[in-house]
Amino acid sequence: MTDRDGNVKVQLGQMKSLGEDAGKEETDPEEEMPASSPSASPDPSSCITSTGTDASVCKQRGEKSSKDSSGKPLQGVAVPAYAVKNFNSPVCEQTLHIKGTGKILQGKSQSNGNYLGLHESRNTQETRCEDGCKLPRKRRPVTVDTSKAKTSLEALKISIKELKWKEFPLGRRAACDIYWHGVSFHDNENIVSGQVNKFPGMVEMLRKINLSRAVRTMQDLFPEEYDFYPRSWILPEEYQQFSAQIRMAKESDTSVSPTFIVKPDGGSQGDGIYLIRDPSDLKLMVGSQPKQAVVQEYINKPLLIDKLKFDIRLYVLIKSLEPLEIYIAKEGLTRFCTEPYQEPCQKNLTHVFMHLTNYSLNVHSGNFVHSDSQSTGSKRTLSSVLYRLAVKGVDIKRVWSDIIALVIKSVIAVVPELKVYYQADIPPGKPGPTCFQILGFDILLMKNLKPVLLEVNSNPSMRIEHEQEVAPGVFQYVPSPVDEQVKVGVIRDTLRLMDPCNKKSTASGSSQGEEIQVDGEQQGRCPDNSGNLPPLCLKQVYPKYTKQFNHLRLVERIAALFIRFLGVKGNMRLGPTAFRTFIRTCKLSNSNFTMASVDILYIDITRRWSCALPDSREAGMGLQAFLEAFFYLAARRFKSLMLREQVVSLLELCEAHLGPQSGSEDRRQCLNHSFMSPSYPSFAVPLDHHSEHMFSLDAYYQSRSP
Ligand code: ADP
Secondary structure, rough: HHHHHHHHHHHHHHHHHHHHHHHHHOOOOOOOOOOOOOOOOOOOOHHOOOOOOHHHHHHHOOOOOOOOOOOOOOOOEEOOHHOOOOOOOOOOOOEEEEOOOOOOOEEEEEEOOOEEEEEEOOOOOOOEEOOOOEEEEOOOOOOEEEEEEEHHHHHHHHHHHHHHHHOOOOOOOOOEEEEOOOOOOHOOOOOOOOOOOOOOOHHHHHHHHHHHHHHHHHHHHHHHOOOOOOOOOOOOOOHHHHHHHHHHHHHOOOOOOEEEEEEEEEOOOOOOOEEEHHHOOOEEEEOOOOOOOEEOOOOOOEOOOEEEEEEEEEEEEEEOOOOOOOEEEOOOEEOOOOOOOOOOOOOOOHHHHHOOOHHHHHHHOOOOOOOOOOOOEEEEEEEHHHHHHHHHOOOOOHHHHHOOOOOOHHHHHHHHHHHHHHHHHHOOOOOOOEOOEEEEEEEEEEEEEEEEEEEEEOOOOOEEEEEEEEEEEEEEEEEOOOHHHHHHHHHHHHHHHHOOOOOOOOOOOOOOOOOOOOOOOOOOOOOOOOOHHHOOOOOEOOOHHHHHHHHHHHHHHHHHHHHHHHHOOOOOOOOHHHHHHHHHHOOOOOEEEEEHHHHHHHHHHHHHHHOOOOOOHHHHHEEHHHHHHHHHHHHHHHOOOOOOHHHHHHHHHHHHOOOOOOOOHHHHHHHHOOOOOOOHHHHHHOHHHHHHHHHHHHHHHHHHHO
């Protein structure tokens, strides 16, 4: 073995160990242990304060710092849960014994953004014999409704079997613990408890336009941190800017001839994607309708293996939004093109097998190589590719660390709007399920090894078969060992992490609103079958790396203001009165910026956004529009500062004016007024009387165009 081989092994070993700690925290190696043995039993009186919605007592007991021990980006090792565990602290799920029944009712503190009502505990692992002695009872298996699982069904079935859980392929009249949906949260509308594997709004948020907008906002605030997303323009609304900027770039340097990739909004599997070198080549219309799309800088120097372009499919679990918990699968897939790569030129722009890595396209190329081996063929495991790079001397630890950073930053970009969707579908205080979701990140490595985000899939394919041409032109699905190895691991370990019995108690309230971890295993609670299972393939990266990324969660704080003033639960748009209330409560108007100007600002921004989002049914100001108004107000008030400082200053000002109690007050005020209310005064204000205001707003927009 050469030194280099030795190094590679060490590096891969270190990479693997990056995730082992998470596994250790989450799994319970013990078999069938009665949870209610006296020493391990939660003390209900110490945990329950009312009807099961106040976790404050538990919170204090279970609290621990989630700080990393090192300040270096992603090199820091979080204090593992087992190092600070408190074996005597009570389980923080709130429990209430029902006299005479031996049953335990169980409530859940606010977690994942909503409350769960009381329900019969699954964790009752004791029964009583006639003389009152306790007999251990076998744990009831976790129940999973798979009736809506669609193409992920095969991998899901295998996972459930491995976990010895119970599958309900046709659904179940009684509630299940977990609902597995194939497409969206709304696949099944009647879920009031348990956990669903989709977040409301995720499909919408991750469409190409919305993702680009969310990342753009972050690029405006943190340009250096968000340089992993190619420069993008939204069509049709930014066509003029796009054309003008490309023209200017070409004029200033005639040797420049950039290439762009055009992706239809909501498209997938490479459908409708094409490359262009000139804005005049854009196909702007579908029939008489303008085409919604993103046009993006084409990364023309990708890293090649075997002269082929490839991309990485990485699976990421969002375990919870509140508190934010992100896990990354240590193993992923790489998808290879099937025609040797050349930098784009007019002649090869249409060569999809050279430029697009989509499996669904390349599988139809005569050069596609199906292989049962992980390290050859047109679809390989990520680890086999990293190994290969490591052999060549690439610092794969650095690459992996950059990928983790990209994932955390991308999730931080979409969380604010997801929270708006979440509160609309599952208002706090109402019964409803909690959510988690596996996302598919598509990442390209540039020649210089920098990872670039291509897109995030809300519905990554979980198929474990692949299409194979069994006779000329005849395709059939055949088992794909590479897919099975990766995807079953991801689904199984997601289920293990979501096991309601192993669920960690969570409560917000630490200085950064992060999770206070209490390890289920250490509390002597329901063990899973992990004794027979491999270590978790999912590695926790957030809150583990909170320290390095928490400063980026600025827009979330603005979204919190927005949600606070939404008023009617279930809303996603701010009405004019609510916007006025926001301005008044935060004391943002004065003689230079009157309430009439506020109304004009509201009308102007809302009107522009309703044109940008023509399919939106709700009237009013959405989060994106509110952000624009907020940035405008910040720029007006703190002229001398840079954008980020302007926004931070305004946020601090607003937050200082909003005491912790004022939210409900604001909501009540807003509830009394609806959009288009006759009392809304701005309709009495002719727009052209405020041309001065409009002028400054225009200037502001121009200064912020991409
Ligand atoms: P889809 O959802 O249709 O798969 P993607 O955004 O993933 O759309 O793009 C499809 C493929 O196009 C990617 O897998 C990648 O190979 C290529 N691609 C996408 N964006 C870029 C880019 N900015 N630069 C270079 N290649 C890209």
